[in-house]
Amino acid sequence: MSAARVGVVTFPGTLDDQDAARAVRLVGAEAVPLWHADHDLKGVDAVFLPGGFSYGDYLRCGAISRFAPLMEELIPAARAGLPVIGTCNGFQILCEAHLLPGALTRNASLHYVCRDQRVRVEQTATAWTGAFEQGQEITLPIKHGEGRYVASDDTLAALESGGHVVFRYLGNPNGSLNDIAGIRNEAGNVVGLMPHPEHAVEDLVGAPSTDGLGIFGSILKNLVNT
Amino acid sequence: MARVIVDVMLKPEILDPQGQAIARALPRLGFSGVSAVRQGKRFEVELEGPADEAALEEVRKMAETLLANTVIEDYSVRVEG
Amino acid sequence: MARVIVDVMLKPEILDPQGQAIARALPRLGFSGVSAVRQGKRFEVELEGPADEAALEEVRKMAETLLANTVIEDYSVRVEG
Amino acid sequence: MSERGEGASRHMTDSVKRASETPDEPMPFAELGMKQDEYDRVKEILGRRPTGSELAIYSVMWSEHCSYKSSKVHLKQFATKAPKSEALLVGMGENAGVVDIGDGWAATFKIESHNHPSYVEPHQGAATGVGGIVRDIMSMGARPIAVMDALRFGAADAVDTRRVLPGVVEGISSYGNCLGLPNIGGEVVFDPCYIGNPLVNALCVGLLRKDQIKLATAPGPGNKVVLFGASTGPDGIGGASVLASATFEDESQAKRPAVQVGDPFMEKLLIECCLELYAADVVVGIQDLGAAGVSCATTELAAKGTGGMDVDLNLVPLRDPTLRPEEILMSESQERMMAVVRPSDIPAFMAICEKWDVPATVIGEVTDSGRLVMTWDGEVIVDIPPGTAADDGPVYERPFHEPAGQVALNADTPDRLERPADLRETLLKLLGSPNLASKEWVTSQYDRYVRSNTVLAQPADAGMLRISEAIEGAEPTTRGIALSTDGNGRYAKLDPYAGAQLALAEAYRNVAVSGAKPLAVTNCLNFGSPEDPEVMWQFAEAVRGLADACRALGVPVTGGNVSFYNQTGSTAIHPTPVVGVLGVIDDVAKRVPTGFVAEGLRVVLLGD
Numbered sequence: 001m002s003a004a005r006v007g008v009v010t011f012p013g014t015l016d017d018q019d020a021a022r023a024v025r026l027v028g029a030e031a032v033p034l035w036h037a038d039h040d041l042k043g044v045d046a047v048f049l050p051g052g053f054s055y056g057d058y059l060r061c062g063a064i065s066r067f068a069p070l071m072e073e074l075i076p077a078a079r080a081g082l083p084v085i086g087t088c089n090g091f092q093i094l095c096e097a098h099l100l101p102g103a104l105t106r107n108a109s110l111h112y113v114c115r116d117q118r119v120r121v122e123q124t125a126t127a128w129t130g131a132f133e134q135g136q137e138i139t140l141p142i143k144h145g146e147g148r149y150v151a152s153d154d155t156l157a158a159l160e161s162g163g164h165v166v167f168r169y170l171g172n173p174n175g176s177l178n179d180i181a182g183i184r185n186e187a188g189n190v191v192g193l194m195p196h197p198e199h200a201v202e203d204l205v206g207a208p209s210t211d212g213l214g215i216f217g218s219i220l221k222n223l224v225n226t
Numbered sequence: 227m228a229r230v231i232v233d234v235m236l237k238p239e240i241l242d243p244q245g246q247a248i249a250r251a252l253p254r255l256g257f258s259g260v261s262a263v264r265q266g267k268r269f270e271v272e273l274e275g276p277a278d279e280a281a282l283e284e285v286r287k288m289a290e291t292l293l294a295n296t297v298i299e300d301y302s303v304r305v306e307g
Numbered sequence: 308m309a310r311v312i313v314d315v316m317l318k319p320e321i322l323d324p325q326g327q328a329i330a331r332a333l334p335r336l337g338f339s340g341v342s343a344v345r346q347g348k349r350f351e352v353e354l355e356g357p358a359d360e361a362a363l364e365e366v367r368k369m370a371e372t373l374l375a376n377t378v379i380e381d382y383s384v385r386v387e388g
Numbered sequence: 389m390s391e392r393g394e395g396a397s398r399h400m401t402d403s404v405k406r407a408s409e410t411p412d413e414p415m416p417f418a419e420l421g422m423k424q425d426e427y428d429r430v431k432e433i434l435g436r437r438p439t440g441s442e443l444a445i446y447s448v449m450w451s452e453h454c455s456y457k458s459s460k461v462h463l464k465q466f467a468t469k470a471p472k473s474e475a476l477l478v479g480m481g482e483n484a485g486v487v488d489i490g491d492g493w494a495a496t497f498k499i500e501s502h503n504h505p506s507y508v509e510p511h512q513g514a515a516t517g518v519g520g521i522v523r524d525i526m527s528m529g530a531r532p533i534a535v536m537d538a539l540r541f542g543a544a545d546a547v548d549t550r551r552v553l554p555g556v557v558e559g560i561s562s563y564g565n566c567l568g569l570p571n572i573g574g575e576v577v578f579d580p581c582y583i584g585n586p587l588v589n590a591l592c593v594g595l596l597r598k599d600q601i602k603l604a605t606a607p608g609p610g611n612k613v614v615l616f617g618a619s620t621g622p623d624g625i626g627g628a629s630v631l632a633s634a635t636f637e638d639e640s641q642a643k644r645p646a647v648q649v650g651d652p653f654m655e656k657l658l659i660e661c662c663l664e665l666y667a668a669d670v671v672v673g674i675q676d677l678g679a680a681g682v683s684c685a686t687t688e689l690a691a692k693g694t695g696g697m698d699v700d701l702n703l704v705p706l707r708d709p710t711l712r713p714e715e716i717l718m719s720e721s722q723e724r725m726m727a728v729v730r731p732s733d734i735p736a737f738m739a740i741c742e743k744w745d746v747p748a749t750v751i752g753e754v755t756d757s758g759r760l761v762m763t764w765d766g767e768v769i770v771d772i773p774p775g776t777a778a779d780d781g782p783v784y785e786r787p788f789h790e791p792a793g794q795v796a797l798n799a800d801t802p803d804r805l806e807r808p809a810d811l812r813e814t815l816l817k818l819l820g821s822p823n824l825a826s827k828e829w830v831t832s833q834y835d836r837y838v839r840s841n842t843v844l845a846q847p848a849d850a851g852m853l854r855i856s857e858a859i860e861g862a863e864p865t866t867r868g869i870a871l872s873t874d875g876n877g878r879y880a881k882l883d884p885y886a887g888a889q890l891a892l893a894e895a896y897r898n899v900a901v902s903g904a905k906p907l908a909v910t911n912c913l914n915f916g917s918p919e920d921p922e923v924m925w926q927f928a929e930a931v932r933g934l935a936d937a938c939r940a941l942g943v944p945v946t947g948g949n950v951s952f953y954n955q956t957g958s959t960a961i962h963p964t965p966v967v968g969v970l971g972v973i974d975d976v977a978k979r980v981p982t983g984f985v986a987e988g989l990r991v992v993l994l995g996d
């Protein structure tokens with residue numbers, strides 16, 4: 001069996017692309033660099049939209065990136081079922097691209113916050129969380145200034161009743177509604193979260209946990225099973 | 227050459243922590259008589275040509291798709307003057 | 308109850324990286340005819356009383372000391388309407 | 389805008405020809421901070437009066453900031469007393485020093501101040517401080533891999549501290565985070581002496597292969613001079629408008645801002661763009677544009693290369709089309725670099741810049757004329773031997789003597805202090821004091837994880853990075869580097885010689901206890917006015933102390949920065965040498981974390 005190929009997207013200003021690629025390799029998959037200006041998904045099996053400050057996060061985080069040529073390919077592919085995950089800036093881009101509902105706004109504290117964050121896995125029925133236990137509590141780093149999840153009351157109600165909240169903060173760091181740290185789309189192939197699984201995959205560096213491996217392990221499991 | 231202004235504000239039901247922080251700071255700084263503050267964005271868009279209806283329509287599209295996130299924000303477009 | 312608007316923009320000679328990034332992105336997004344964009348802030352200040360001269364004077368002071376950083380920004384105050 | 393445009397067009401260009409024809413025209417050298425004898429030397433060098441543009445170049449290049457005219461005679465000791473070090477690949481005199489860290493790898497690091505701008509506009513001042521030091525590191529051919537910041541503020545509860553401190557921290561955080569550089573350490577110290585003169589010292593460390601070092605040099609006649617990055621605007625050229633208007637009796641030049649605004653996104657693009665340019669081997673020499681902008685880059689590149697350069701200033705891309713040549717020369721616009729490129733490599737160079745959305749423009753050519761020649765509207769406005777501006781600045785042996793109260797200050801020992809009655813209360817008070825309390829409220833605003841190479845960061849005494857994965861495609865190594873910055877103005881005030889040594893010793897220890905072997909030193913010397921003999925004494929003593937200590941410990945100084953004039957009226961800050969030490973650890977897995985890591989371990993006190 002050839003290794004699963006996970007695309008890692010680089011926009012101008014993307015920062016965590018090397019880290020995401022390393023995490024993909026750590027679980028035995030192949031990391032395929034995808035460039036924002038190409039109309040080419042290179043036939044990957046899944047896509048990781050890493051964090052950073054794409055286009056400086058000027059205007060609104062993710063607002064400019066969502067118009068990239070690559071996104072013109074990615075948006076229909078995601079709608080058609082391609083597994084896609086966005087972390088931090090990647091989550092913001094997925095919301096701006098309307099692949100996920102709601103929006104991420106300025107932290108309630110008005111400060112950027114970098115810390116190790118306890119998070120509960122609320123939903124394992126997604127392409128990216130199948131390797132976790134339902135309700136498992138994990139530690140992942142967060143580092144963002146605009147991570148406060150907001151959505152209309154209707155949207156929130158639909159997220160909750162549909163089981164679309166994937167991660168919830170234990171100790172809300174940014175004022176997110178319903179302590180939401182991550183969500184999925186209806187089909188479960190698209191997931192966005194503010195915490196950074198790619199910074200929690202090795203003992204030596206990053207957060208004092210390797211819980212992030214679960215995300216990368218999940219996609220592998222998912223791809224092998226299908 | 228004309229200038230078009232696009233104002234973008236958070237929808238009223240969305241929490242505005244920046245505006246709140248300012249409103250809370252005001253009494254401490256000796257300002258009274260303010261019941262609320264909301265903070266939004268103002269864009270000054272310089273057009274190469276005149277601000278005719280076609281140009282304004284372009285700016286409206288720009289506001290709708292790029293300058294504002296209509297999930298959480300409202301916008302308004304007007305010619306300066 | 309009246310609403311006063313405070314617009315805060317970077318002084319013209321100060322670099323506006325945000326506005327520049329937007330302006331540079333526009334052609335790629337299919338918008339043409341824009342020569343420059345500048346991004347600033349808009350504050351909506353709700354007064355408890357009427358927007359008389361005394362109240363406006365207060366808001367001007369507020370803009371000068373808190374809402375704008377006059378080292379790099381200009382501001383203007385006006386009653387909405 | 390249009391008014392200024394018309395005003396500008398009324399200007400007559402002060403060409404070399406015109407300068408020769410009007411030898412007695414008074415020039416505003418004093419307004420630009422130049423002394424009469426310095427101005428006379430310029431005239432002697434040129435054999436005529438300088439043009440406005442030439443005066444702009446000499447005045448910035450001969451400023452204290454760029455020429456180190458008051459500190460040079462003392463800083464020499466870092467070289468003359470330097471211990472033998474096989475690790476030193478590039479020493480003082482370049483944008484940053486480079487040390488060999490083994491297995492074919494090299495590290496480059498440097499600390500620099502941005503004190504005054506951070507007082508005027510804390511956010512932008514601190515942000516552009518980070519931006520500047522990162523470009524220094526980039527210009528050595530390295531990938532910047534981490535930053536640190538050493539900060540000093542007035543009393544924590546002072547009104548002005550409430551203005552300055554949040555802005556500074558936000559500025560460092562927003563700029564550094566946006567570049568994707570982990571912040572792995574630094575200092576935050578409060579003392580009333582810094583109230584009107586906060587210190588913002590930023591350190592950057594970069595990594596490169598030993599054989600990839602780039603230098604600021606422009607060799608090879610016919611090679612092209614490329615300016616790339618942000619366009620040039622009226623940033624930080626308050627002084628230059630004096631020139632433009634005073635020379636030409638023209639009031640039309642609006643007041644120019646002294647504040648520089650940073651664009652971290654452009655800088656991030658510049659980093660990636662530069663690394664790709666290096667990898668493609670299309671850069672012969674490179675220099676960042678910091679203080680003194682185009683003046684500094686052109687004179688230094690030319691002076692260190694074949695010796696000559698022709699530049700057409702009309703080709704410099706402008707953000708404000710009304711800028712005069714004098715202003716272009718002095719502009720401190722951020723996020724710009726200058727490269728020397730073989731003509732045949734220009735297409736490849738431009739293609740890489742385009743890929744990263746970085747504007748790039750050929751503005752000139754290397755020559756063997758021994759002259760830096762610049763034109764504007766077809767007229768020659770600068771024609772100078774570049775070395776006279778870059779290297780042959782004035783050198784001062786400033787008088788110094790021990791401060792009048794120094795003996796009394798030292799005689800006033802803690803013996804006089806009342807013994808605290810309640811130790812518990814005293815301890816709690818100490819723990820709660822701003823200088824000892826947790827700094828997490830600062831460090832939590834800095835990204836310490838990005839790039840996933842951070843082995844140690846806050847609260848460890850030294851930051852540590854693994855290096856094997858810091859550059860794409862490099863062969864694996866278990867090695868890592870550790871860094872610490874330290875300084876104590878109160879010790880240095882009591883005894884600047886010992887105070888500087890203590891700063892080094894502390895940084896050295898912090899690196900050593902992480903498990904790394906200290907290798908090299910950088911320093912930022914923050915002092916009051918060198919024209920005050922008592923301050924100058926503090927400076928001389930601190931440098932002497934640091935140089936002696938470096939020799940004793942066997943670690944060379946590879947570079948640094950001097951910041952003078954940190955004073956309000958006649959009151960100077962405490963002399964504050966901030967010292968950074970870089971060390972190497974053979975196996976990062978063997979790092980020693982700070983704190984009691986497990987129960988039951990013995991606690992041993994070492995030293996006395």
Ligand SMILES: Nc1ncnc2c1ncn2[C@@H]1O[C@H](COP(=O)(O)OP(=O)(O)O)[C@@H](O)[C@H]1O
Nearest residue numbers: 453454480481482911913945946947948949950
């Ligand atoms: N305190 C210092 N210790 C050691 N070297 C110093 C010190 N201050 C300046 N230098 C060195 O002097 C040289 C000139 O300074 P430089 O960094 O080029 O100035 P700038 O960056 O402001 O143009 C550099 O090599 C620098 O490392």
